[in-house]
Amino acid sequence: MIDKSQYYHGAAIMSLLQDKNLSLTRKGLLGYVVNNKVFAFFKYRTNPRTPWIFIFDQEDVERCSAMNLEYEGVIVGLICGGDGVCWITWKEASELLDLKPGRITLRRKHGESYGVFGQVMNLKRKIPVSRWATIISDLKI
Numbered sequence: 001m002i003d004k005s006q007y008y009h010g011a012a013i014m015s016l017l018q019d020k021n022l023s024l025t026r027k028g029l030l031g032y033v034v035n036n037k038v039f040a041f042f043k044y045r046t047n048p049r050t051p052w053i054f055i056f057d058q059e060d061v062e063r064c065s066a067m068n069l070e071y072e073g074v075i076v077g078l079i080c081g082g083d084g085v086c087w088i089t090w091k092e093a094s095e096l097l098d099l100k101p102g103r104i105t106l107r108r109k110h111g112e113s114y115g116v117f118g119q120v121m122n123l124k125r126k127i128p129v130s131r132w133a134t135i136i137s138d139l140k141i
Contacts, residue, residue: 012042012077012085015132022136030063034075038136039067041090044079052080052106056097064090065099073139077132080106086114086127087135096121 016022016034025033031041041064045052067090068074074090086106096104096118105117113126131138 012040012079015077015085015087016040019132019136028067030060031067033071034136037072038139039064039071039074040077041067041074042077042079044081046081048081048083050080050083050107050109052078052083054078054104054106056093056101056104058101061094061097061099061101064093075135075139078104078106080108080114083108084114084129085132086116086129087131088116088123088127089135089139092116092123093118096123 013032022034025036027033028039030043031039034040041060043054043056043060045054064074064076076088076090076093078086078088080086086108093104096102096116098118098120100119102119104119107115107117113128115126116123
C-alpha cells in the first residue's frame with residue numbers, strides 16, 4: 001500500500017520534474033534536495049477544497065531554518081489535496097510565521113491563484129499555481 005505522504009509528495013515532485021533544468025538529487029527528511037542547492041520541504045492537506053490549513057510545529061521551523069543554513073535556499077511545497085501545489089520560499093513562510101510554530105492558510109477560487117495567510121501577516125500578492133516553474137530562480141541562485 002502506498003503511504004499517504006508518498007502519494008502527496010509525488011504530486012509536488014512531478015511539478016518540479018516538469019522543468020528540465022531541475023533535478024532531485026536526494027531525499028531528505030520530509031523533503032528533497034533540488035539541483036544540489038535547494039531543499040524542498042513538503043506539507044500536505046487532504047481536503048479537496050479551500051481553505052487548506054498547514055500547521056508548522058517547532059520541529060518544522062527548526063528543520064527549515066537548519067536546511068536554509070545548509071543549502072542555498074529552502075522552498076516550501078504546500079500540497080492542497082488534489083487542487084495543486086503552492087510553492088513559497090522559506091523566507092516568505094518564516095515571515096508569515098514570525099519564525100514561530102503556527103499555521104499558514106491557503107485559499108483559492110476556481111481558476112485563480114492562491115491567497116496565502118499567516119499568523120502575523122499575509123502575503124501581499126497571490127501565488128499562481130504555476131509558480132513551481134520560477135521558484136528556484138526566485139531565490140536568485
